[in-house]
Amino acid sequence: MTRIAVLGAGAWGTALAIHLAKAGQSVCLWAHSATHAEQISLQNQNQRYLPGIDLPPGLVVTSDLAYALDTAEGVLFVVPSDAFATVLAKVKDLCHASPPHYLASATKGFEPQKQRLLHQVVMDEWGGGTSMAVLSGPTFADEVAKGLPTAMVSASPDTKQAEFWADAFHYQNFRVYTQADIAGVEVGGAYKNIMAIATGVSDGLNLGANARAALISRGMVEMMRFASLYQAQPETLMGLAGLGDLVLTCTDDLSRNRRFGLMLARSGKSAAEVQKDIGQVVEGVKAVKVVKALADQYRLDLPIMEQVYCLVTQQITPKQAVQQLLSRSSKSEQAI
Numbered sequence: 001m002t003r004i005a006v007l008g009a010g011a012w013g014t015a016l017a018i019h020l021a022k023a024g025q026s027v028c029l030w031a032h033s034a035t036h037a038e039q040i041s042l043q044n045q046n047q048r049y050l051p052g053i054d055l056p057p058g059l060v061v062t063s064d065l066a067y068a069l070d071t072a073e074g075v076l077f078v079v080p081s082d083a084f085a086t087v088l089a090k091v092k093d094l095c096h097a098s099p100p101h102y103l104a105s106a107t108k109g110f111e112p113q114k115q116r117l118l119h120q121v122v123m124d125e126w127g128g129g130t131s132m133a134v135l136s137g138p139t140f141a142d143e144v145a146k147g148l149p150t151a152m153v154s155a156s157p158d159t160k161q162a163e164f165w166a167d168a169f170h171y172q173n174f175r176v177y178t179q180a181d182i183a184g185v186e187v188g189g190a191y192k193n194i195m196a197i198a199t200g201v202s203d204g205l206n207l208g209a210n211a212r213a214a215l216i217s218r219g220m221v222e223m224m225r226f227a228s229l230y231q232a233q234p235e236t237l238m239g240l241a242g243l244g245d246l247v248l249t250c251t252d253d254l255s256r257n258r259r260f261g262l263m264l265a266r267s268g269k270s271a272a273e274v275q276k277d278i279g280q281v282v283e284g285v286k287a288v289k290v291v292k293a294l295a296d297q298y299r300l301d302l303p304i305m306e307q308v309y310c311l312v313t314q315q316i317t318p319k320q321a322v323q324q325l326l327s328r329s330s331k332s333e334q335a336i
Contacts, residue, residue, distance in 0.1 A: 013078030023171035081109025184232030188242035193284030195219035200261020
């Protein structure tokens with residue numbers, strides 16, 4: 001039995017904590033809010049984010065970060081991307097500047113302040129030699145918490161890190177593959193949220209299955225083009241953390257990014273109003289702003305991303321975004 005601290009009691013963090021506990025690990029789930037932690041403990045379920053799913057025996061919930069980290073062999077970050085650096089700094093202070101032996105992130109997004117991948121935040125905070133893993137793939141929290149079949153990736157250039165997290169999660173219907181391309185896995189997990197917003201808008205406007213398929217396939221091209229900034233391997237983007245996650249989030253309404261796009265197209269509300277209605281973090285809204293800044297800096301042609309950016313910053317309407325894409329001049333499909 002391994003003691004693991006899961007930091008972040010949203011839907012995804014809670015689902016991963018539930019699975020780890022079922023897999024026989026000693027798990028402590030940390031919630032930022034003391035009130036939320038108390039509610040989860042008293043109700044034995046996270047009614048705010050995963051209603052109706054009981055916590056397994058032995059899963060401890062706390063808002064005391066020091067307690068969560070105490071004697072933990074593994075620390076898994078599952079906090080919103082814009083809170084990642086702040087929570088990491090607190091963990092560093094409590095760990096007396098020495099990183100946990102096994103460290104991983106299951107957050108899908110970018111650090112917005114300095115436009116970094118999250119493993120880069122860890123490297124900047126603890127030094128370039130720090131060992132960590134990234135967990136990602138086509139996964140919905142609700143299905144993981146219910147024990148439905150799931151496959152994901154544990155990525156790290158340090159084989160021991162990748163294998164530690166794969167072994168910790170590998171149980172019953174949950175299968176974990178290891179690989180080394182940490183940047184490629186992170187880009188796939190973050191970029192697909194932008195494309196899910198785009199396909200949500202398309203379906204919200206009733207543009208049909210043809211349009212959805214075109215957006216997914218051209219979105220894949222954009223994802224690979226952007227990932228080249230990090231020397232990501234094409235095979236990574238064609239795998240679970242890239243294509244797999246892209247297809248999942250673009251086609252199923254359990255994806256809050258897709259639901260955001262649907263509501264944006266159908267409701268006539270602003271991006272801020274739709275986010276409030278959803279009531280949870282919509283990572284694609286934050287990710288598109290980071291990708292836009294980097295695309296401008298490196299002169300990348302990412303037309304779908306550009307229209308999603310203009311949508312979430314309220315520069316255009318959903319119908320105008322579609323018209324902008326359709327009015328682009330013809331070019332070779334293989335053109336860079």
